[in-house]
Amino acid sequence: xxxxxxxxxxxxxxxxxxxxxxxxxxxxxxxxxxxxxxxxxxxxxxxxxxxxxxxxxxxxxxxxxxxxxxxxxxxxxxxxxxxxxxxxxxxxxxxxxxxxxxxxxxxxxxxxxxxxxxxxxxxxxxxxxxxxxxxxxxxxxxxxxxxxxxxxxxxxxxxxxxxxxxxxxxxxxxxxxxxxxxxxxxxxxxxxxxxxxxxxxxxxxxxxxxxxxxxxxxxxxxxxxxxxxxxxxxxxxxxxxxxxxxxxxxxxxxxxxxxxxxxxxxxxxxxxxxxxxxxxxxxxxxxxxxxxxxxxxxxxxxxxxxxxxxxxxxxx
Amino acid sequence: xxxxxxxxxxxxxxxxxxxxxxxxxxxxxxxxxxxxxxxxxxxxxxxxxxxxxxxxxxxxxxxxxxxxxxxxxxxxxxxxxxxxxxxxxxxxxxxxxxxxxxxxxxxxxxxxxxxxxxxxxxxxxxxxxxxxxxxxxxxxxxxxxxxxxxxxxxxxxxxxxxxxxxxxxxxxxxxxxxxxxxxxxxxxxxxxxxxxxxxxxxxxxxxxxxxxxxxxxxxxxxxxxxxxxxxxxxxxxxxxxxxxxxxxxxxxxxxxxxxxxxxxxxxxxxxxxxxxxxxxxxxxxxxxxxxxxxxxxxxxxxxxxxxxxxxxxxxxxxxxxxxxxxxxxxxxxxxxxxxxxxxxxxxxxxxxxxxxxxxxxxxxxxxxxxxxxxxxxxxxxxxxxxxxxxxxxxxxxxxxxxxxxxxxxxxxxxxxxxxxxxxxxxxxxxxxxxxxxxxxxxxxxxxxxxxxxxxxxxxxxxxxxxxxxxxxxxxxxxxxxxxxxxxxxxxxxxxxxxxxxxxxxxxxxxxxxx
Numbered sequence: 001x002x003x004x005x006x007x008x009x010x011x012x013x014x015x016x017x018x019x020x021x022x023x024x025x026x027x028x029x030x031x032x033x034x035x036x037x038x039x040x041x042x043x044x045x046x047x048x049x050x051x052x053x054x055x056x057x058x059x060x061x062x063x064x065x066x067x068x069x070x071x072x073x074x075x076x077x078x079x080x081x082x083x084x085x086x087x088x089x090x091x092x093x094x095x096x097x098x099x100x101x102x103x104x105x106x107x108x109x110x111x112x113x114x115x116x117x118x119x120x121x122x123x124x125x126x127x128x129x130x131x132x133x134x135x136x137x138x139x140x141x142x143x144x145x146x147x148x149x150x151x152x153x154x155x156x157x158x159x160x161x162x163x164x165x166x167x168x169x170x171x172x173x174x175x176x177x178x179x180x181x182x183x184x185x186x187x188x189x190x191x192x193x194x195x196x197x198x199x200x201x202x203x204x205x206x207x208x209x210x211x212x213x214x215x216x217x218x219x220x221x222x223x224x225x226x227x228x229x230x231x232x233x234x235x236x237x238x239x240x241x242x243x244x245x246x247x248x249x250x251x252x253x254x255x256x257x258x259x260x261x262x263x264x265x266x267x268x269x270x271x272x273x274x275x276x277x278x279x280x281x282x283x284x285x286x287x288x289x290x291x292x293x294x295x296x297x298x299x300x301x302x303x304x305x306x307x308x309x310x311x312x313x314x315x316x
Numbered sequence: 317x318x319x320x321x322x323x324x325x326x327x328x329x330x331x332x333x334x335x336x337x338x339x340x341x342x343x344x345x346x347x348x349x350x351x352x353x354x355x356x357x358x359x360x361x362x363x364x365x366x367x368x369x370x371x372x373x374x375x376x377x378x379x380x381x382x383x384x385x386x387x388x389x390x391x392x393x394x395x396x397x398x399x400x401x402x403x404x405x406x407x408x409x410x411x412x413x414x415x416x417x418x419x420x421x422x423x424x425x426x427x428x429x430x431x432x433x434x435x436x437x438x439x440x441x442x443x444x445x446x447x448x449x450x451x452x453x454x455x456x457x458x459x460x461x462x463x464x465x466x467x468x469x470x471x472x473x474x475x476x477x478x479x480x481x482x483x484x485x486x487x488x489x490x491x492x493x494x495x496x497x498x499x500x501x502x503x504x505x506x507x508x509x510x511x512x513x514x515x516x517x518x519x520x521x522x523x524x525x526x527x528x529x530x531x532x533x534x535x536x537x538x539x540x541x542x543x544x545x546x547x548x549x550x551x552x553x554x555x556x557x558x559x560x561x562x563x564x565x566x567x568x569x570x571x572x573x574x575x576x577x578x579x580x581x582x583x584x585x586x587x588x589x590x591x592x593x594x595x596x597x598x599x600x601x602x603x604x605x606x607x608x609x610x611x612x613x614x615x616x617x618x619x620x621x622x623x624x625x626x627x628x629x630x631x632x633x634x635x636x637x638x639x640x641x642x643x644x645x646x647x648x649x650x651x652x653x654x655x656x657x658x659x660x661x662x663x664x665x666x667x668x669x670x671x672x673x674x675x676x677x678x679x680x681x682x683x684x685x686x687x688x689x690x691x692x693x694x695x696x697x698x699x700x701x702x703x704x705x706x707x708x709x710x711x712x713x714x715x716x717x718x719x720x721x722x723x724x725x726x727x728x729x730x731x732x733x734x735x736x737x738x739x740x741x742x743x744x745x746x747x748x749x750x751x752x753x754x755x756x757x758x759x760x761x762x763x764x765x766x767x768x769x770x771x772x773x774x775x776x777x778x779x780x781x782x783x784x785x786x787x788x789x790x791x792x793x794x795x796x797x798x799x800x801x802x803x804x805x806x807x808x809x810x811x812x813x814x815x816x817x818x819x820x821x822x823x824x825x826x827x828x829x830x
Contacts, residue, residue: 029749175332176367182325183336183370187446189321216324252407255371260444263371266364266408278332288330 001080001091008075009108015079016060016088016109023081030087032280033110034059035118035133037066037102046121047091052273057280058087060111064102064133065093073098075105103132110136115283119276122146129163139283141276143169144204155204156300159293164285170204171289172275176267177209177231180245180255188257190238195221198235200228209234211296212288230269334368337770340448340485341374341415341439343432345423345463346455347391348379351491355522356454357392358399359762364412365402366759368767372443374415376435378428381420388418401760415443423455424462426469433470447475447484450769454491456570461507464488473511489518489769492583494780496574497794498787505780514779518769523584523689524776525761528724528750532591532691533600535718535726542716543596545695548674552713553823555677555692556588557830559684561636563808564658568649577628577660577790580680584689586613586786587778588720589676592691593666602774606782613785617665622796627804627816629659631683634808641683641808657803658682661816662793663823679816679827683808688830689720703741710742715828724750 002015034054038046043065050061073096081088090109094102110116118128118137124147125131128140144155146169158168185192195213199206209231210221217236226232233246241258245267253267326333342360346352363369377388392412397404417435421428439445451467453460467473475484488508495501508517523529536542545551558580564571571579587609594612597604619625633643644650644658659681666676695714708731715729725748732744768776797803804813811817811827820826 172332175334178325178330179333179336179367180371182323182333183338185323185325186336187339187370189323192324213325216327218324251405252410257444261372261442263443264407264411264414265371266367266405266411268405268407282331286332288327288332 001078004077004079006074007077009105012077012079012090012092013109015077016081016090019079019081019088030058030060030111030114032057032059032115032117032283034061034280035106035116035137036061036063037118037120037124037133038063039122040065040067042122043091046119047089049121049272049276050119051089053276053280054087056277059117059280060087060109061089062106062109063089063091064106065091066099066102067093067095069096069099071096073101101132103136106133106136115139117141117280117283121272123148124158126157127161127163128158128166129161138165139279140166141169141279142166145170145173152202155207156296159296162290162293162297164290167279167286167289168204168208169272169275169279171208171286171292172279173205173230173270174209174212175278176270177234177245178212180253180265180267181213181234181236181243184236184243184245184255184257188240188243188260190236190240190243190258192217192219192236192238194219194237196224196233196235196237197221197231198224198226198233199231201225203228203230206231207296208292211299212292214299215291215295334366335771336368337370337373337767338448339370339372339444339446340450340770341376341436341443341445342450342452342766342770343376343378343436344452344454345378345459346453347377347381347388347418349454352454353391353395354399355760355762356452356766357395358401359760359766361392361396361400361404361408361412362402362760362763363767365400365405365408366763369412369770371411372415372445373412374417374439374443374445375412376417376419376432376439378419378421378432380422381418383418383420385416385418389413389416392416401763415439423459424466426466429466429470429472433472436472448486449475450487450489452489457490457493457495457504460490460504464507464511468511485516485772486512487516487518487769487772488512489520489766491520493574493578494519494583494778494783495787496578498784498791501780501783501787505783509780515774517780518765518774518777519779519783520762520765521583521587521778522761522765523720524587524778525763525765526720526724528718528720529588529591530776531750532588532718536592537596546693547670548672550695551671551674552694552696553675553677553825554589554592555679555694555828556585556592556690557692557828558585558680558689559687559811559830560682561684561687561809563631563641563683564644564647564650566648568647572650572654572656575628575657575660576680576682577657577662577794581660581662581678582786582790583778583783585678585680586789587782588689588691589616589664589678590782592693592718593671593676595670600775602777605775606779609778610781610785612666612668613782613789615667616789617667618789618792619663619665622793623800624822625663625819626793626796627659627661627679627813627819628657628797629681629806629813629816630654630656630803631658631681631808632805634683634810636683636809637686643805643808644683655798655802657797659684659803659806659812659816661812661819662790663819664789675823677820677825677827679812681812685809685811685829687722690830691718691720692828692830693717694825694828703739707739708741710740712743717828717830719750726750 076093116137117139119141124142128134197210214221229250236243244256247253590609594608661679711731717727731741734740806813
C-alpha cells in the first residue's frame with residue numbers, strides 16, 4: 001500500500017491512476033464504488049470483509065475512518081490495488097474539521113457513472129438516507145445486529161427511517177430462512193393460521209422475519225425467546241399440522257412438515273462477506289424489505305399503544 | 317379449488333429468494349465414469365451447499381458394482397472432496413448423505429430395475445421425494461435403449477398422481493454424443509421420445525450452461541451498442557474456434573471413429589453459431605429461444621465445393637507447450653490406419669437478410685496451440701479511409717471477440733493513434749474481463765444445468781429438432797470426407813493443417829490466432 005500523508009482527494013485519485021500504470025494497466029472492470037464508514041478498531045476487519053466480497057463485485061473500495069474532530073483538518077490515505085483485491089482500495093483517515101465534510105473527500109473519488117454503495121459495519125447515522133455520505137449512494141447498508149450502543153432499538157429506528165435504497169444485513173441474513181419457508185409452502189399448499197419465531201432475546205433478524213411472515217401471511221406471529229444462537233426455530237401452524245424448521249446449533253436444521261418424514265437441511269449462519277456479496281448483487285430498491293420494515297414499525301406502534309394504558313394503570 | 321393456489325411467501329419482486337427445486341431424487345446411471353465423478357457429483361454438492369436442493373433430496377446410484385449404500389456414499393464423498401467448487405461443510409454433507417442409495421445391476425436386468433423401483437418408492441415414503449425422479453444417463457448411448465425400456469417395464473417412466481394432488485414428474489437427462497449422424501440421432505430420439513414426452517428429455521450441452529455463452533444473448537439483446545452493426549453490412553465474417561491443447565488422452569475408445577467434427581462442432585460450435593447469428597427471440601423462454609435457434613440452423617448452407625471450403629486434420633508428433641508428444645496414430649489403442657479427424661474446419665453461409673455475404677467459419681481440434689474457445693466477429697474495413705496506406709499499415713480489421721473459455725470476457729479490437737508527432741494507427745485491445753473477478757463466484761455449468769433439470773426449466777437444453785438440424789447439415793461433409801482419403805496431418809502444437817489456412821486464403825481471409 002502506498003502511504004499519502006496530509007493529502008487531498010485529487011492526490012489520492014492521481015495515485016490510483018499511477019498505481020494502475022505500475023501494475024501494467026490491467027483491465028479492472030470495476031462495477032461500483034463502495035464506501036465503508038468505520039472506526040479505527042473495526043477498519044481492518046471491515047476492509048477484509050469487503051475484499052472478500054469484492055471477488056464477486058470488483059469495486060473501488062474507500063474505507064473512511066472518521067477520527068477526532070478537534071483541531072485542523074487533515075486527510076491521510078493508504079492506497080493499493082491487486083493483492084487479492086478485485087479492484088482498488090483506499091483507506092482514508094480524517095481528523096479535525098474535515099471529519100464533518102467526509103462527503104467532500106469521497107465525492108471526487110467515485111467511479112464515473114457506476115453505482116455507489118455505503119456500508120456502515122457498526123454504528124450508523126440515525127437516518128442513513130440523509131447522511132451527507134449516504135446521500136451520494138444508491139444503496140445504504142447498515143447492520144442493526146452489530147451496532148455498539150442501543151442495539152435493542154436500532155432496527156426499529158432504522159425501519160422508521162426507511163428510505164428507498166436502504167437495507168440492513170439483518171434482512172440479508174434471513175434469505176435462506178425465507179427461501180426454505182417459501183419452498184415449504186410450494187411443496188404443501190397449506191393455509192397458515194399462525195406462526196412462531198423463536199430466537200435469542202435481541203435478534204433484529206428474528207423481528208424482521210416475524211414482521212415478514214405477518215405481512216405476507218396476514219396472521220398473528222408470536223416472537224419467543226431462546227438462548228440462540230440467532231434464530232432457533234420457526235413454526236407455521238395449519239389445520240393439517242405444523243411446518244417447523246428448527247436450528248439449534250446455528251448450522252444444521254431439521255425440517256418437519258405434516259405427513260412427511262423429518263429431514264435435515266443445512267442452514268449455516270453466513271459470514272459478512274457472503275452477506276455483502278448478496279447485498280451488492282442487486283442495487284435497486286428492495287420492495288419486500290420496504291413492506292416488511294413498514295410492517296415492523298406498525299406492529300411496534302400497536303404494542304406501544306397497548307403498553308401505555310397498562311403503565312398508567314400501575315402508576316395510579 | 318377454484319382459484320389457483322398462490323404461495324403468499326413468494327412475490328415476483330422478492331428477487332433474493334432463490335428457486336429451490338421441489339422434493340425430488342436423481343438416479344445416476346454410470347456412477348464410476350469421469351463425468352459423474354468430476355462434474356455431476358460435485359455439482360450436486362455445490363447446489364446443496366448453496367441451498368438450492370430441497371430437504372430430502374436423494375441421489376441413487378445404479379451400476380454394475382457389488383456395492384452397498386455406504387460404498388456409493390464413499391465414492392460421492394471422495395468425488396466431492398476432490399472436485400467440488402465450494403468449501404466442504406459437514407452439515408451440508410449430512411443433509412445429503414442420508415439420501416444416498418445404491419442399486420447394483422445390469423442395464424437390462426429386470427430384477428435390478430424392480431429393486432430400483434422399490435428403492436424409489438421407499439424414498440418417496442421415507443424422504444418425501446414426492447414421486448419426482450430424474451434419471452441421469454451418464455452411460456454410452458448404446459445402453460440408452462435398454463435402460464429406458466427397463467424403466468418403462470417397471471413403471472418408472474409414468475408418474476402416478478401424488479397424494480397432495482400436485483402432479484409428479486419423471487425426467488431423463490442425456491449427455492452428448494446425440495448420435496453420430498442424422499440416422500442414429502433420429503434413432504436415439506425415437507428411443508427417448510417413445511417413452512418420455514419431449515419436454516421431459518433434457519440434453520445437456522454444458523456449453524449452454526456457461527455464463528459467457530448466456531452472456532452472448534445478454535450482450536446482443538440487452539444493449540443498443542452492438543445489434544445495429546451485427547449484420548453483413550458491417551461484419552465481414554465470423555470465426556468460431558474451439559481449440560484444445562491436449563490429445564485424446566485415455567479416450568481412444570470413445571474418440572476413434574467419432575472425431576472433432578462429431579464430438580464438438582455438431583453440438584457446441586453449432587450452438588455458439590446459433591446464439592451468435594439468431595434473430596432476437598420474443599422472450600427469454602424455452603419456446604421462443606428454440607424457435608429462433610431452429611430458424612437460423614435451418615437457414616445454414618454448406619458451400620458447394622466441400623474440397624475447397626472444408627478442412628480436416630489429424631495431429632502428428634511434435635512439441636506442444638514444451639512437451640514432446642506423440643501423433644494421433646501412435647496413441648494407445650488407436651489403429652495405425654485410423655482416418656479420424658482430430659481437427660475440423662467448415663465454412664457455412666447463413667442464408668438470410670442479416671448474414672448473406674458474411675460467412676461463418678467453424679474450427680475445432682485437439683493438440684492445437686493453446687486451449688481456447690471464442691467467437692470472433694470480424695468487421696469490414698471502413699468504406700473510406702482518410703488516412704493513407706502507410707499510416708494505417710498496422711491496422712487490421714476491427715473485431716469483437718467473445719472469449720468463452722478460459723479467461724472469459726469480451727475483447728474489442730480497434731485502431732488507435734500511436735503517441736508521437738506523426739499520424740500512425742495501430743490495433744489496440746479493449747478488454748472486459750468476465751473471468752478475472754466475476755467467475756470466482758459464478759457457478760459451474762453443470763450446477764446451473766442440473767438445477768434447471770430439477771426445476772423443469774428448459775431454455776438452455778437443445779431439443780431434438782436442433783440436434784437433427786445440425787446433423788442434417790454436417791452429414792454431407794462427413795460423407796464427403798469418408799469417401800476422399802485421409803485427414804491432413806498437422807504438427808502437434810500448431811494451429812491445424814495447411815489445408816485449413818488455404819481454405820481461408822481462398823476467401824482472402826486468415827484465421828485469427830486466438
